Amino acid sequence: MVPLPQALRILLDLAQALDALHRNGILHLRVRPACVRIAGGAEPADAPVARLLAAEALLTEEAVQAPSSEPQDPRYTAPELTGRTAAHADARTDLYLLGLLGWRLLAGRLPFDAVDPLGWLHAHLAVQPSHLKTQRPDVPQPLGELLRSLLAKSPADRPASARAVAHDLRRCLDALSLPQHVHGVAQDVALRARHARFQPPRALVGRAVERNLLREALARASQGAVEAVALIGSSGIGKTALAADLKPDVLGLGGLFAMAKSDQLGSARPFALLADLLEALGQQLLRAPRPVAALGPDGGALAALSPQLAAALGLNAADSAVPSAHARQRLLVALVRLLAALGREQPVVLVIDDVQWSDADSLALLAGALSDRAVQRVFLLMLERSDTGWTARSDELVRPLRPQTVALRPLGEADVGNWLALALPGGLQQPAQALARIAARSAGNPMFLGQLVKTMVLQGQLVPDAGGRWQLDEHSPAWDALPDSVLEAASRGVHALGPADAELLAYAARLGTRFDARLLASLTGRDLARTEDALRAAQAELLLEAVNDSPGSDGKLWRFAHDRLQQAAYELAPGDASLRLHLRIGRTLRDAAEPGQLFETCRHLNLAVHLLEPGELPGLLRLNHEAGRQARERAGFAQYAALMRCAVALLPQCALDAAECRVLLHDAAEALVLELDFDAGDACLAQAEAIAGDPLETARGAELRMQWLIAQERTEEAFRLGLAALARIGLR
Known part of the structure; x- marks a missing residue:
C-alpha cells in the first residue's frame, strides 16, 4: 500500500489531469496503472508527481509490448464501457476508472475480485465495493465515501466533474499537513464532490x-x-x-x-x-x-x-x-x-x-x-x-x-428552471440570478441548454458546495468562451477531436444517417475494437448514438446525435480532401460487392470520378448501368435518369462493344424520356441508331423513338414510325 500523503498526491495529480482533458472536450477512458508515470524526489519524503499518459500513446505502447492483447483491460473498465447498460460513457466514466486506481493505491488491491473477464464484467456491473476503511483503517471516512461515490454503477450517481473531485482531494491533502493532523486526515473534513450530481433530464420539460x-x-x-x-x-x-x-x-x-x-x-x-x-x-x-x-x-x-x-x-x-x-x-x-x-x-x-x-x-x-x-x-x-x-x-x-x-417555441425561464431542477438535484445558490443568466444564454433551446450546462460544470462556471448546491461563477474567465449556439457547440465538440478520430467522423458523415463500425474500421485501417472505442468516446461527448433497432446490426450501427453534428463532421475534410474520402468509400464498397450497397457505391465513385484510374472507368460505367436498371425496377425514375447520365458521360472513355453500347444508350434514352428530358433522350437514340445492330435491336430503338414522340404528344408521327418499323421486319 502507498503511504496516505503520497497516494493523495498521486490521485490529485490525476484528477487535475482529467479535469484539464474534460474542459477541452477530451475523454481518456483508459485510466489504469499502465498509463500513469510517477516521478519521485531524491528523498523518500519528497512528494511524487504523477503524469497521465495520453490514451493514444498508451495504445501505441501496448501494441508494441503485446500486439495480441485486448485493447480494453477487463479489470479497469466501467459499467457503461461494457455495452451491457443503457448509460453512455462521459467524463464520469473517467472518474470511475480513477476510483479503481484510488482503491489500488490505498488498499493495495482492486475493490473487486475475479479470475476471468466474465467475472470482472459481473463485478463492474453488479458487485458493490466494500468500505475502504475495512481494508485500510487510517483512511478517513470522508475520503472513503468519496472513493465509494466514484465507483457508483450509474454515472448519474457519481460526482459531476473531475474538478470537484480534485477540489476534495486537495482539501484532504491540505488537512493532512495541518499540525493537529500529523497522524491522519481530519475525519470531519467537508467534501463536496460526492454530493455534486448532474444528469440532463430524460423527461420532456415545458412541452x-x-x-x-x-x-x-x-x-x-x-x-x-x-x-x-x-x-x-x-x-x-x-x-x-x-x-x-x-x-x-x-x-x-x-x-x-x-x-x-x-x-x-x-x-x-x-x-x-x-x-x-x-x-x-x-x-x-x-x-x-x-x-x-x-x-x-x-x-x-x-x-x-x-x-x-x-x-x-x-x-x-x-x-x-x-x-x-x-x-x-x-x-x-x-x-x-x-x-x-x-x-x-x-x-x-x-x-x-x-x-x-x-x-x-x-x-x-x-x-x-x-x-x-x-x-x-x-x-x-x-x-x-x-x-x-x-x-x-x-x-x-x-x-x-x-x-x-x-x-415549437423556445423554453421560457420557468421551464428552464424546471429543467435545471431535474438536472442539478442539489439546487442552485442564488437561483433567480443563476436562472436568468442560464436561460438568456441558452435562448430556451433544450439541446443547447444541455450542452451549455454540461460545459459550465466541466469548465467551472457551475461549482458545487459541500451540500451539493451549485453556485454560478459569473466572473469566471471562461464565461465568454462558452458557445453561443447549438451549431457552435456541436462544431466545438467535433473540432476538439484528435486527427485520427476526426478522420473517422469525416468518413462517417459521408456514409449517411446510419453507418457501420465495421465499414469505418475498414476505411480507416483500424481494427474493429479500437474503432468502437473511438465511437464510444464520441458517444460520451454526445456526438454519436448507437443504433440498436436494426436486425443483423450486431450492435455495430451508429448515427450522429444530430444533423448539425453530421454537418460539422463533414466539413472537417473540405474540397479535394472530401473527394478523396468519397473515393476511398466508393472503392471499399465496390470491392466488397454487397448487393444492398450498389447505389451508395455509385454515389461515392461518381462524386470522385475524376480521381479514378482510367482502368476503373468501364467498371463504374457498368455499375451505373446496373444501378439504373435496379432503380427502374423500383419505379425510381429520377435515380434511373441520373445514373444513366453518369454512364453515358463515361462512354467516350470506355471501349465497349457495339451491342453493349447500344443497350446502354437505349436504357439511357428510356430513362431520360421518363423524366421528360427530350433533347438528351433524342441524342441517346441518335447515337444508338448510328450503331449497326440486328433486327431486334433495331425494333427496340424504334419502340423507344415512338415513346419519345408519344411523350411529346406527337402521336401521329409515332404511328407512322411504328408502321415503318413493322414493314422493315416484313410485317404489314
Whole structure:
C-alpha cells in the first residue's frame, strides 16, 4: 500500500489531469496503472508527481509490448464501457476508472475480485465495493465515501466533474499537513464532490401543450381518421424528442411506430425515405408478427424497396416486373393496400424526421396513398427544421392531407428552471440570478441548454458546495468562451477531436444517417475494437448514438446525435480532401460487392470520378448501368435518369462493344424520356441508331423513338414510325 500523503498526491495529480482533458472536450477512458508515470524526489519524503499518459500513446505502447492483447483491460473498465447498460460513457466514466486506481493505491488491491473477464464484467456491473476503511483503517471516512461515490454503477450517481473531485482531494491533502493532523486526515473534513450530481433530464420539460396536441391526433387516428401534423422548429428545439415520446402510447394501443430520418446529403436510393419507413415497419412485424391481409401481386413492388417488409409478409420482389410506364402506379396501389391492411384495427404512426430534406418521390407517393379512402388509422408526423434556409417542398406535396402545423417555441425561464431542477438535484445558490443568466444564454433551446450546462460544470462556471448546491461563477474567465449556439457547440465538440478520430467522423458523415463500425474500421485501417472505442468516446461527448433497432446490426450501427453534428463532421475534410474520402468509400464498397450497397457505391465513385484510374472507368460505367436498371425496377425514375447520365458521360472513355453500347444508350434514352428530358433522350437514340445492330435491336430503338414522340404528344408521327418499323421486319 502507498503511504496516505503520497497516494493523495498521486490521485490529485490525476484528477487535475482529467479535469484539464474534460474542459477541452477530451475523454481518456483508459485510466489504469499502465498509463500513469510517477516521478519521485531524491528523498523518500519528497512528494511524487504523477503524469497521465495520453490514451493514444498508451495504445501505441501496448501494441508494441503485446500486439495480441485486448485493447480494453477487463479489470479497469466501467459499467457503461461494457455495452451491457443503457448509460453512455462521459467524463464520469473517467472518474470511475480513477476510483479503481484510488482503491489500488490505498488498499493495495482492486475493490473487486475475479479470475476471468466474465467475472470482472459481473463485478463492474453488479458487485458493490466494500468500505475502504475495512481494508485500510487510517483512511478517513470522508475520503472513503468519496472513493465509494466514484465507483457508483450509474454515472448519474457519481460526482459531476473531475474538478470537484480534485477540489476534495486537495482539501484532504491540505488537512493532512495541518499540525493537529500529523497522524491522519481530519475525519470531519467537508467534501463536496460526492454530493455534486448532474444528469440532463430524460423527461420532456415545458412541452405539455404540444404533447397533448400529438396525443389528440393519435386518438383521432385510432378511431379511424388519417391525421397529418407538421412539427416545426429550430435545430435542437426538441422535435425528435416529442416524436419519440409518442412511441410508448402507440405501442400501448397495439399500433405500429415507424420513424425515418432524411439525410441532408441526399441518398442515391430510389424512394429512400419510403424505403426506410417500410424497413422500420418490417422490423416491427418481424419482432411481433400479426395477421396482415394479402397485398396481391402488386406487393412485389414494395419488396423491391424493403427486404425486411418482404421477409415479414412473404413478398417476392421478382413479382414486381411491369412496364416502366405502369411501375409508379403499381407501387402506389401496393402502398395503399399495405397501409389499409396495417391500419385495419390498430393505428400506424409514420414519423419523418427532417422532412425538409426528404425525396419528393417518397412524399408524393405517401400523400397519394394517405389520400385514398381505403386507408384508415394512419398518423403522419413530419418534423421540419425552420432554420435551414431551405424551402421545403413538403408543404406542396402533402397539402392534400391538410396537415396541422405545430410550432415549437423556445423554453421560457420557468421551464428552464424546471429543467435545471431535474438536472442539478442539489439546487442552485442564488437561483433567480443563476436562472436568468442560464436561460438568456441558452435562448430556451433544450439541446443547447444541455450542452451549455454540461460545459459550465466541466469548465467551472457551475461549482458545487459541500451540500451539493451549485453556485454560478459569473466572473469566471471562461464565461465568454462558452458557445453561443447549438451549431457552435456541436462544431466545438467535433473540432476538439484528435486527427485520427476526426478522420473517422469525416468518413462517417459521408456514409449517411446510419453507418457501420465495421465499414469505418475498414476505411480507416483500424481494427474493429479500437474503432468502437473511438465511437464510444464520441458517444460520451454526445456526438454519436448507437443504433440498436436494426436486425443483423450486431450492435455495430451508429448515427450522429444530430444533423448539425453530421454537418460539422463533414466539413472537417473540405474540397479535394472530401473527394478523396468519397473515393476511398466508393472503392471499399465496390470491392466488397454487397448487393444492398450498389447505389451508395455509385454515389461515392461518381462524386470522385475524376480521381479514378482510367482502368476503373468501364467498371463504374457498368455499375451505373446496373444501378439504373435496379432503380427502374423500383419505379425510381429520377435515380434511373441520373445514373444513366453518369454512364453515358463515361462512354467516350470506355471501349465497349457495339451491342453493349447500344443497350446502354437505349436504357439511357428510356430513362431520360421518363423524366421528360427530350433533347438528351433524342441524342441517346441518335447515337444508338448510328450503331449497326440486328433486327431486334433495331425494333427496340424504334419502340423507344415512338415513346419519345408519344411523350411529346406527337402521336401521329409515332404511328407512322411504328408502321415503318413493322414493314422493315416484313410485317404489314
